[in-house]
């Protein structure tokens with residue numbers, strides 16, 4: 001009989017950098033009296049993250065949402081953008097904040113990313129871009145999407161918030177499409193307390209993106225664009241520099257935890273483990289299962305509620321779909337019944353606790369709790 005956990009077991013816990021190392025590094029910041037606006041730490045982190053992600057160009061930001069706002073602005077998008085509803089609110093909200101109509105496209109049942117077969121029928125003369133999400137670090141169908149975009153003269157942006165370190169046959173995920181956005185929130189494998197980045201291939205975008213994240217200021221007397229404040233501060237950059245050194249070890253620990261969950265849950269009827277396709281390096285962002293209620297004998301919501309009773313805070317990322325929010329539900333693409341795969345996935349997925357400090361016996365207890373629901 002598994003007992004209730006004394007302390008909550010969360011879906012994730014951040015990498016916590018060694019406090020002494022942080023203090024040591026902060027001394028440099030204190031001595032410089034330089035806390036923001038492109039300081040030395042910012043500069044160092046920007047280059048190190050760029051190399052890690054194997055991206056030709058990278059700009060740091062104060063969070064992923066503002067980074068995505070700037071990505072949309074930098075490409076001067078307007079009208080309609082085709083996107084997935086199976087995501088965090090930020091993806092869809094960014095379009096709304098840019099006065100763009102989100103056009104929801106269903107997802108592929110296996111990859112859970114925007115379904116390339118369904119994109120073309122949604123293109124109108126108002127469409128300017130495709131905004132895909134590498135959900136859980138699972139790459140979108142990048143080649144197919146690029147073909148469609150090229151055929152119709154559309155831009156491609158990827159929300160790669162979950163995809164830090166995802167690679168396709170050794171190629172960094174941030175090199176696909178026009179621009180990719182990464183989030184460095186503490187819930188992410190790599191974090192800067194709050195932060196984010198854009199990666200892109202076109203060197204000409206660097207100047208525009210960096211202007212847009214700093215109010216459009218070129219120099220003391222010239223403001224060229226209606227920019228915003230998207231700058232990462234030096235304290236976040238310090239955290240990032242130390243956390244970046246710890247990412248590889250965390251990745252290895254998470255892989256071991258993934259293997260354990262897979263061993264303990266993989267064979268259960270009605271439980272499917274969401275897996276990366278061949279050739280894809282996992283970003284180790286989430287441990288996701290799908291629960292077929294009929295086959296398993298208990299629904300996703302019953303499993304979620306049972307775990308919660310035992311102080312295990314698994315999460316339903318992403319339920320509800322963004323197309324079901326009251327602010328988007330009136331859109332034609334939100335309620336015409338064409339989002340069947342997204343709806344089903346949103347009802348079946350569950351993100352289990354997944355972070356390096358999670359102990360093997362805790363994983364076993366969580367698995368026992370899940371098995372117990374179907375046996376009730």
Ligand code: T4K
Nearest residue numbers: 010012013014063064065088090159161183184185186187
């Ligand atoms: N696009 C996508 C696809 C995204 O998933 C996100 C963010 C974005 C865009 C936007 O990027 P940012 O602007 O955030 O950079 C969390 C995060 O706040 C959010 O960043 C993330 N996605 C989303 C999937 O998860 P919540 O509302 O679930 O957070 P919360 O506070 O419930 O945290 C989850 C668990 O993490 C907690 O139960 C405990 C643990 N936790 C959290 C924090 C903040 C810690 O242990 N320590 C912490 O400091 O949204």
